[in-house]
Amino acid sequence: MIKNIIFDFGDVFINLDKQVIYREMVKFGGTAEPTPEIITLNDTYEVGGISSEEFIENLGQVYPRAKSEEITHIWNSMLLDFPDERLEFIEALAEEGHYRLFLLSNTNALHIPHVEDIMGSEKFHRFKNSFEKFYLSHEINLRKPNLEIYEFVLNENGLKAEETFFIDDTRENTEAAEKLGIHCWNLQVGKEDIVQLKSKL
Template identity: 75%
Template sequence: MIKNIIFDFGDVFINLDKGIIFREMEKFGGSIDLTPEMIALNGIYEVGGISSEEFIAQLQSQYPKASAIEIENIWNSMLLDFPEERLEFIENLAKEGEYRLFLLSNTNDLHITHVAQKMGSDRYERFQKPFEKFYLSHEINLRKPNAEIYQFVLDENGLKAEETFFIDDTKENTDAAEKLGITCWNIQVGKEDIVQLKSKL
C-alpha cells in the first residue's frame, strides 16, 4: 500500500526546454552537444560543490564570447511555464491527506532562484506548502540517480521503500529508485501529465 509520494520538479511540474542552452550557446562558439566537461561541471554545481559565480566563470572560460549575464540568462532560459492545473493538483492532493508528499529535485541555486522570481513569492510558497519536505540537490549535496539520495529521503523521514511511490521524467532516476524497492512512474513528457497520477497509483 502506497503511503508516500516523492515528486521530481522539472518536466513534472514546471515545463523545461533542456535543449535551448546548447542552441543558444552555439551562438557563442559552444557545442550543440552535451560535452563531458559540461556534464561534470553541472554535476558538481547541482550538489553545491561550487558557487554560482564559480559556475558562471567556468562556463565563461569555455565560451569567452559570452558575458556573465548572457550565460546566466541562457542557463535560466530552459525554465518555462508552471501550469496552474498542476499547482492546483498538488494542493488538492495535500488537502486530501492520504499521502505524505515530498519533492526531490536535481537543481541548482541559479535555477531555483529564477523559478521563485518567475513564479512570484505567493505562488512559489503555494507550491512549497503541500510538501512535507522540499529536497533540492544543491542543498543536500546529493543528486539523482545515486542511490544515496533516495536512501537519505527514506531514512530521514522513516519511510519504507515498499510504501513509497516516485515520479521522475528521467528513466535513469526511476531505475535507480526501483532497485531500492520503490515503486516508480517514469513520466513520459508530452504524453503524460502529473495530474493523471491517481490512475498510476
C-alpha cells in the same frame, strides 16, 4: 499500500526546454550537445560543489565570447511555465492528507530564485508548502540517480521503500529508485501529465 509520494520538479511540475542552453551557446562557440566537461561542471554545481559565481566563471572559460550576464540568462532560459492546474492538483492532494508528499529535484542555486520569479512568490510558496519536505540537490549535496539520495530521503523520514511512490521524467532516475524497492512512474513528457497521478497509483 502506498503511503508516501516523492515528486521530481522539472518537466513534472514546471515545463523545461533542456536543449535551449546548447542551442543558444552555439552562438558563443559552444557545441550543440553537452560535452563531458559541461556535464561534469553541471553535476558538481547541482550538488553544491561550487558556487554560482564559480559555475558561471567556469562556463565563461568554455564560452569565452559570452558575458556572465548572458550565461546566466541562457542557463535560466530552460525554465518555462508552471501550469496552474498542476499547482491546484498538488494543493488538492496535500489537502486530502492521504499521502506524505516530498519533492526531490536535481537543481541549482541559479534556477530556484528564477522559478520563484516565473511563478511569483505567492504561488511558489503555495507549491512549496504542499510538501512535507522540499529536497533540492544543491542543498543536500546529493543528486539523482545516485542511490544515496533516495536512501537519504527514506531514512530521514522513516519511509519504507515498498510504501513509497516516485515520479520522475528521467528513466535513469526511476530505474535507480526501483533498485531500492520504490514503486516508480517514469512520466513521459508530452504524453502524460502529473495530474493523472491517481490512475498510476
